[in-house]
Amino acid sequence: MHSRLTIDDPDYPALLRRLPDAPTLLYVRGDLACLWHPAIAIVGSRTATPNGFDIARSFARAFARAGWCVVSGMAAGIDTAAHRGALDVEAPTVAVLGTGIDNAYPPSNRGLMEQIAERGVVVSEYPPGAPGRPGQFPKRNRIVAGLSLGTLVVEAQMRSGALITARLAADAGREVFAIPGSIHNPMARGCHRLIRDGVQLVESPDEVIAALNPLLSAYAGDLRERLCVPNSSVAALQHHSPSTDANTQRLWDALGYDPTPMDALVSRTGLTSAELVSMLLVMELEGRVVSEHGRYTRKAS
Structure with missing residues (x-):
């Protein structure tokens, strides 16, 4: 592309x-x-x-x-x-x-x-x-x-x-x-x-x-601020938006404790890879998701 x-x-x-x-x-x-x-x-x-x-x-x-x-x-x-x-x-x-x-x-x-x-x-x-x-x-x-x-x-x-x-x-x-x-x-x-x-x-x-890890929390905040804009392929990060909350929950439900590749998440959620990567990135920075070899897993509590 x-x-x-x-x-x-x-x-x-x-x-x-x-x-x-x-x-x-x-x-x-x-x-x-x-x-x-x-x-x-x-x-x-x-x-x-x-x-x-x-x-x-x-x-x-x-x-x-x-x-x-x-x-x-x-x-x-x-x-x-x-x-x-x-x-x-x-x-x-x-x-x-x-x-x-x-x-x-x-x-x-x-x-x-x-x-x-x-x-x-x-x-x-x-x-x-x-x-x-x-x-x-x-x-x-x-x-x-x-x-x-x-x-x-x-x-x-x-x-x-x-x-x-x-x-x-x-x-x-x-x-x-x-x-x-x-x-x-x-x-x-x-x-x-x-x-x-x-x-x-x-x-x-x-x-x-x-x-570099200490910089990630600040980067997460900057990322949210930068991405909270209309008509973006990564607008799924807009907080306080009902549709965004629904998409985030849909992604969370699609994730499990076994490593899941991006194509499976696209299929399960119906969201685009750009939307998913953006939401997954924030989840990673918040410590909720682990990424390894292009696969994503819920972080065990």
């Missing part, structure tokens, strides 16, 4: 809209609801070491299993590892392109782009067919940072797009994390610079999740 979102569209992601230079138009391919899911960006070198690739992929798996959406730029190296990690556990992931949403860059990631569009969402501020030009890739990094509550840098050289993304994330008031490496690894020097500058050093996915 291809969509266009203007900055005034109620489905435009609220976190991204907060940026002073948020794109006025987004081209989207895939599930719009993924843009509203709490997300962690994973970025790093295009020429990642095998160890860096493995770390990025394993961290992405852990984030996805914990219910976080993984955001990256679909470049070679760390970005590719991040997306593949989320896909490994059949979780959604968001790819932000510096080209049109129909133009894979690098071309070798064409298959990966198709998988992301099917499982998650591909986003760009450039129209379909737009080729990749050097200045567009640093510019798209603000979208990667803007969609995420936190950004993790796995490997980065001293002059790299990953450091640009980290700076943009910090400027936007988002959390930034860096993984240390060997002093002999030139791909670790950018991370070491970030750590010297005060970025949080992390050695496990749990450290990142623990640092």
